[in-house]
Amino acid sequence: MRNYRKPYRIKKKKPVYKNRFFWLISSILIIVAGIFYFLFFSPFFQVEKIIISGNEKILKEDIEKIISREAEKEIFFSPTRAIFLLDSTKVKESILNNFPKISEVEINKKLPDIIELKIIERTGVLTWREGEKFFLIDDEGVIFEEITGDLAETIKIQDLSRSSELKLGEKALNKQKIDKILEIKKKLEELKIPFQEILIISEERLNIKTVAGWEIYFNIQNDILWQATKLATILEKELPPEKRGNLEYIELRFGNLASYKYRENQAAD
Numbered sequence: 001m002r003n004y005r006k007p008y009r010i011k012k013k014k015p016v017y018k019n020r021f022f023w024l025i026s027s028i029l030i031i032v033a034g035i036f037y038f039l040f041f042s043p044f045f046q047v048e049k050i051i052i053s054g055n056e057k058i059l060k061e062d063i064e065k066i067i068s069r070e071a072e073k074e075i076f077f078s079p080t081r082a083i084f085l086l087d088s089t090k091v092k093e094s095i096l097n098n099f100p101k102i103s104e105v106e107i108n109k110k111l112p113d114i115i116e117l118k119i120i121e122r123t124g125v126l127t128w129r130e131g132e133k134f135f136l137i138d139d140e141g142v143i144f145e146e147i148t149g150d151l152a153e154t155i156k157i158q159d160l161s162r163s164s165e166l167k168l169g170e171k172a173l174n175k176q177k178i179d180k181i182l183e184i185k186k187k188l189e190e191l192k193i194p195f196q197e198i199l200i201i202s203e204e205r206l207n208i209k210t211v212a213g214w215e216i217y218f219n220i221q222n223d224i225l226w227q228a229t230k231l232a233t234i235l236e237k238e239l240p241p242e243k244r245g246n247l248e249y250i251e252l253r254f255g256n257l258a259s260y261k262y263r264e265n266q267a268a269d
Helices: 020-040 060-071 088-098 175-190 225-237
Strands: 049-053 074-075 079-081 102-110 114-121 128-129 134-135 143-145 154-160 197-199 203-210 216-219 247-251 259-262
Touching: 049 060, 049 154, 060 088, 088 102, 128 143, 128 175, 175 197, 175 203, 175 225, 216 225, 225 247
Parallel strands: 049 114, 128 154, 154 197, 216 247
Antiparallel strands: 074 079, 102 114, 128 134, 134 143, 197 203, 203 216, 247 259
């Protein structure tokens, strides 16, 4: 018997466009591309409006420039201002670095095309002296604005223990120390003792220069209320106004004692 082999047939390949997987993948890519374009290039999601509130000293236009700069992006060499690409953290850092007067920034994206900023500006509580320059300092201890003009009636604070020079936006004092200094300021105002300068001598010692010319020595790391109580007592019982003419200083730093000294060993009459 003869074996007959069936003739070998070459199976024709289907064109790619007739493959259902080709159309499935193509459809997915078209949908993804469409979504991508819609989110990042369509006018619908481009940043168009910037709303800023809370700014009083800083111009709105200056803040808008930073946001616009951060909003400008490029994808595949094509420019876009898509709201989804705006890095809120980076915008916040840029604003705080450029404007020391701002203490806080809250950024909200309101779809489809609005950026809303809420600004909190710093408020000066004391005047900080840095060499021959003067700055406002806030309740967090940050110097944020240089001031000029007649400062004769202004209460100034100077750190004589610091050797390095501070710049705008830097923290001159920590919050705890600022709170203690403000507490001292309040107590002296209650006692009706006008003063013009606060000198930080060391981590512990604070000298208050009164308008009358004599000084008060505080330990800023101890209880301020107790030191103020000692001051009130010694002023009432031993140093009424008529006996303060030649007064050099009142010492409050040590224990329960409050001592004082007259200039050149001259006692009050």
